[in-house]
Amino acid sequence: MDGIEAWFLDLYHTTGINLTIVYDAFDRERFLRGLLNTVVLSVICLVFSVIIGILGAWLLGARQAIPRRFVQAYVQFFRNTPPLVQMYFFFFALGPLFMTTVERQVGQMVFVSETPLLTSFHWAVISLSFFAGAFNVEIFRSGIEAVPRSTIEAAEALGMSRWQIYLDVILPLAFRICLPALNNNLVNLVKTTTLAYAIAVPELLYMSNQIWSDSVNVPEMMTVLLFVYVGLVAILVFAMQRWERAMKLPGFGT
Amino acid sequence: MAQPVLAKETVDQPEAAWTPDRPIVEITDVHKAFGPVEVLKGVSLDVMKGDVVCIIGPSGSGKSTLLRCINALVDIQKGSIRVEGQEVHVPKLDKLALRKKVGMVFQQYNLFPHKTALDNVMMAPLKVLKQDRRDVEGRARELLAKVRLTGKEASYPGELSGGQQQRVAIARSLAMGPDVMLFDEVTAALDPETVKEVLVTIRQLAEEGMTCMLVTHEMGFAREIADHIYFTDHGRIVEHGPPAEFFQNAQDPRTKEFLSQIL
Numbered sequence: 001m002d003g004i005e006a007w008f009l010d011l012y013h014t015t016g017i018n019l020t021i022v023y024d025a026f027d028r029e030r031f032l033r034g035l036l037n038t039v040v041l042s043v044i045c046l047v048f049s050v051i052i053g054i055l056g057a058w059l060l061g062a063r064q065a066i067p068r069r070f071v072q073a074y075v076q077f078f079r080n081t082p083p084l085v086q087m088y089f090f091f092f093a094l095g096p097l098f099m100t101t102v103e104r105q106v107g108q109m110v111f112v113s114e115t116p117l118l119t120s121f122h123w124a125v126i127s128l129s130f131f132a133g134a135f136n137v138e139i140f141r142s143g144i145e146a147v148p149r150s151t152i153e154a155a156e157a158l159g160m161s162r163w164q165i166y167l168d169v170i171l172p173l174a175f176r177i178c179l180p181a182l183n184n185n186l187v188n189l190v191k192t193t194t195l196a197y198a199i200a201v202p203e204l205l206y207m208s209n210q211i212w213s214d215s216v217n218v219p220e221m222m223t224v225l226l227f228v229y230v231g232l233v234a235i236l237v238f239a240m241q242r243w244e245r246a247m248k249l250p251g252f253g254t
Numbered sequence: 255m256a257q258p259v260l261a262k263e264t265v266d267q268p269e270a271a272w273t274p275d276r277p278i279v280e281i282t283d284v285h286k287a288f289g290p291v292e293v294l295k296g297v298s299l300d301v302m303k304g305d306v307v308c309i310i311g312p313s314g315s316g317k318s319t320l321l322r323c324i325n326a327l328v329d330i331q332k333g334s335i336r337v338e339g340q341e342v343h344v345p346k347l348d349k350l351a352l353r354k355k356v357g358m359v360f361q362q363y364n365l366f367p368h369k370t371a372l373d374n375v376m377m378a379p380l381k382v383l384k385q386d387r388r389d390v391e392g393r394a395r396e397l398l399a400k401v402r403l404t405g406k407e408a409s410y411p412g413e414l415s416g417g418q419q420q421r422v423a424i425a426r427s428l429a430m431g432p433d434v435m436l437f438d439e440v441t442a443a444l445d446p447e448t449v450k451e452v453l454v455t456i457r458q459l460a461e462e463g464m465t466c467m468l469v470t471h472e473m474g475f476a477r478e479i480a481d482h483i484y485f486t487d488h489g490r491i492v493e494h495g496p497p498a499e500f501f502q503n504a505q506d507p508r509t510k511e512f513l514s515q516i517l
């Protein structure tokens with residue numbers, strides 16, 4: 001490890017390429033913390049957005065008009081506004097509505113102060129999940145609509161209930177149909193987590209910014225960022241492709 | 255069957271006490287329209303237990319719609335359909351009870367593509383009847399053997415030929431233990447070679463005494479297997495009778511024309 005650090009320090013002295021995140025423990029720790037936050041943020045938003053997508057698509061098939069309208073309005077709203085504006089809206093417009101009071105005792109004095117109930121990380125999770133979830137609703141809907149009516153009819157003729165048909169016939173088929181589109185959206189979601197930078201979530205881009213401000217190694221950090229995101233998304237794509245292949249049915253959807 | 259329930263049914267619906275000497279399927283003056291298009295204009299026919307009934311006629315004459323009305327896949331505007339004495343088209347229909355009695359096989363097989371042949375057959379008894387998995391699997395294997403598909407249990411529908419898929423579909427319907435089987439142009443999507451293997455299976459069922467209603471274009475098969483043939487045109491039954499009579503001296507000019515084109 002020391003050898004590697006020394007090599008990168010030497011690289012800096014001889015060429016001017018300054019990768020502090022390798023040889024400087026403080027910068028390395030900041031960078032890794034940013035990376036971890038980005039991964040955690042991505043995974044949480046991924047899960048929530050898929051849940052929102054499935055629930056939304058299910059409500060779109062409801063017999064009552066009110067849940068249908070509600071989901072349609074939600075999708076329109078989040079699909080037709082920029083994700084950065086959404087994030088600002090959540091953090092700066094909704095954030096101040098959810099405050100809590102904290103009491104601190106110093107000696108005989110009690111200080112009462114208002115602090116936000118949710119941190120910027122929480123708001124980023126909420127904002128990004130709803131953003132990606134809106135697209136997922138549409139993606140799952142397209143999958144559900146692509147399930148042949150005749151297959152559903154056959155399930156009905158076998159006496160299966162609406163719920164059984166949804167769970168055992170429609171969802172498994174719809175999922176397979178919409179998996180490529182879902183992949184695309186989830187890749188987009190991972191990339192969009194960088195917007196959390198704007199509300200000071202200490203994710204990868206934010207931490208990198210701190211590093212390049214202190215170490216004045218902007219071109220180096222920009223390059224590192226690009227490669228790290230390529231790697232992150234590649235892992236996701238690889239996993240999703242494995243999954244897609246595992247779910248593939250002989251003679252279906254070809 | 256608990257005694258009080260039976261008694262209550264008899265009071266509410268006298269027709270519930272069905273006996274095999276009455277028609278198992280009783281269709282009376284059925285009207286059905288899709289929007290402005292009237293597809294059934296007063297169809298009546300009775301099927302006795304163990305009968306094999308073939309419904310023939312030109313495309314768009316309402317044959318398939320009639321079958322779909324029997325197991326309530328589509329509703330009707332007027333008339334009455336009774337299966338084992340129970341009216342099908344009532345608001346509080348017990349769909350599950352009806353669909354246990356009436357099995358249906360479709361033109362496009364409509365198997366579940368994400369399930370193996372065995373799982374396709376096991377699906378309804380497991381999920382709908384909530385029967386024990388081991389019993390269901392045993393019977394599913396027997397049914398697949400019956401339709402001569404032993405060895406194909408683990409194949410997905412996409413790996414099977416049309417004829418094989420259709421036989422899985424027949425086994426899947428039989429798994430619910432129906433009293434009546436509806437066959438909706440089940441050989442129409444098959445090539446002539448594989449038509450035969452499906453017809454053999456249906457004949458076997460008919461010989462075992464299963465009540466069958468077939469919508470078909472296979473005139474030779476209809477003549478050979480049917481107890482009664484109905485000819486429909488423009489939403490009405492134009493002519494009907496036992497096959498020998500029907501095919502030899504059809505009276506109605508439309509029947510004659512249709513038969514002359516086909517035979």
